[in-house]
Amino acid sequence: MAGEYQTVYADWKRAPEAFWRTAAGAIDWYRIGEAVFDADADVYGRWFPGWETNTCHNCIDRHVEAGNGDRTAIIYDSPVTGTKRRITYREAQGEIATLAAVLRAKGVEKGDRVIIYMPMIPEAVFAMLAVARLGAIHSVVFGGFAAQELATRIDDCGARIVISASCGIEPGRVVAYKPLLDHAIELCAHPPQTCLIFQRPQLAAEMVDGRDIDLASAVAAAKARRETAACVAVAATDPAYILYTSGTTGQPKGVVRDTGGHMVALAWSMRAIYGMEAGEVFWSASDIGWVVGHSYIVYGPLLAGCTTVIFEGKPVGTPDAGTFWRVIQEHDVKVLFTAPTALRAIRRDDPEGAHVARYDLSQFRGLYLAGERADPETIKWAERLLHVPVIDHWWQTETGWAIAANPAGIERLPIKHGSPTVPMPGYEVTVLDHEGHAVAPGTLGNIVVRLPLPPGCLVTFWNADARFRTACLEEFPGYYKTADAGTIDEDGYLFIMARTDDIINCAGHRLSTGGMEEVVARHPAVAECAVIGIHDTLKGQVPCGFLVLKAGVTQDLSVIRREVIELVREEIGPVAAFKSALVVERLPKTRSGKILRGTMQKIADGLPWKMPATIDDPAILDEITAVLHAEEAHHK
Structure with a gap:
């Protein structure tokens, strides 16, 4: 496996701080600190201490300032509503700066928390970036999430404002969000002061006097007054967002992502892992409520100056199992990132791939899978039909970007079906037995990552450092416990076999x-x-x-x-x-x-x-x- 990947990985391992200082050159900084890493800060150390930046500036404003304002930033494709829309970087800048002014007028300042509870529409992305513009912290909750779960997240992060929509659209039904939000607020110990509601034409929401504000009307009024908000400088170590892990019961577990390391890691990954160039179209068929949506619908593509696709639909049924291939052809998508379960749903409905033949996919370069184990049979099926590399890669809500991948932008390595390939720079991955001893190649064990975690990974749980240590760091001292089980073969390829809870003792x-x-x-x-x-x-x-x-x-x-x-x-x-x-x-x-x-x-x-x-x-x-x-x- 001697090659470019090995050289890059060895460069990182030999001088990790120098490696990430170089990667940080892809980001605009208001202030550059002397150190790249402070090993004594917080739970396991902090990246880019003393550096200052702003996420919204790097995702939007700097591209406009560089003369690329007319480049398409967002393609909105909604088969469930029959809507398509293209938004340039300059248009996005105007919408975001105005919404940020509305939020500022409602008291949102640097460090405040804002809950975003919205469907897959451009306004959801505007909301995320408007919060970032002010140096505030967003916590996106999947649209339509149960009222009790929404309430616990509002209370846990102490949200000052909720930005929501009247409804979401599912195949064959409209999901009313506002009653869920209203009930959640009734359950809150510390309810938010204000709710900004985007009224969708499919279902108008009833508004609560004194609390609810029509988002579109507020933005229109601010535009008429020419009110905008500038980007606020924040420390690289300040939180960018809180994302509560799925499946939480009881007290939620809020993954905290910092600002500087988050951008450095995602910008590096867009070129190195996915091989994307500025101006190309990248599509992550996920939802902004999940980590994939944060990293690769919103932040990664926009940091890289790419065009991102916001898709409001399903892999099957909107209208058929060919909708993914239609989007790729129509919008000139170069790389698609989706979950294996989406691909399995398409394969179930169209096992012979009849829909694939209806579309011209000649410009399509690669399909990336993550979120669940990608079984070899589904990968082989997709390879046979799509004639592009189908690349499994492995990461978690906690890491925010790939632990292991096949880095198309560095060197495309041989694919081993069932493996997400090899660790990326920043991750030294080991397999340990329950006593903490390294196991032989091919032996099943606990997959761990040597500390410190690289830029872009979680720094702690929100207001719960002790819980973070107990859950992730204590069982294997000096390592982050992934809670995944698997093996590493003689070539250094990882095989993720199950969550450790899914290993059975027979x-x-x-x-x-x-x-x-x-x-x-x-x-x-x-x-x-x-x-x-x-x-x-x-x-x-x-x-x-x-x-x-x-x-x-x-x-x-x-x-x-x-x-x-x-x-x-x-x-x-x-x-x-x-x-x-x-x-x-x-x-x-x-x-x-x-x-x-x-x-x-x-x-x-x-x-x-x-x-x-x-x-x-x-x-x-x-x-x-x-x-x-x-x-x-x-x-x-």
């Missing part, structure tokens, strides 16, 4: 559910699958597979189940004790596409469980319960 053997899922997915009838460990009085735990079949499959279900069980037995061996394969219509997932394996496991074991706050469709858990009960009755 008669003393530690088995990876991810490894079993890889095998199950090879069956030609299987579109997607999940394997969980369920309680067994004899062996401790035994695996159980849930299969979603491809559209049009006519094979007898009992035959499919038997063949899947035989596949696992052949590939992994009798030690897996894989004897149960259940066919279901769909799998329960979060709105970001992660399969809710933990909840499924509790249902299967008959344990108490709570409805996950981030679930996409609660009815799916009833379907899973019914299938499990039917299987149990069958064996009695």
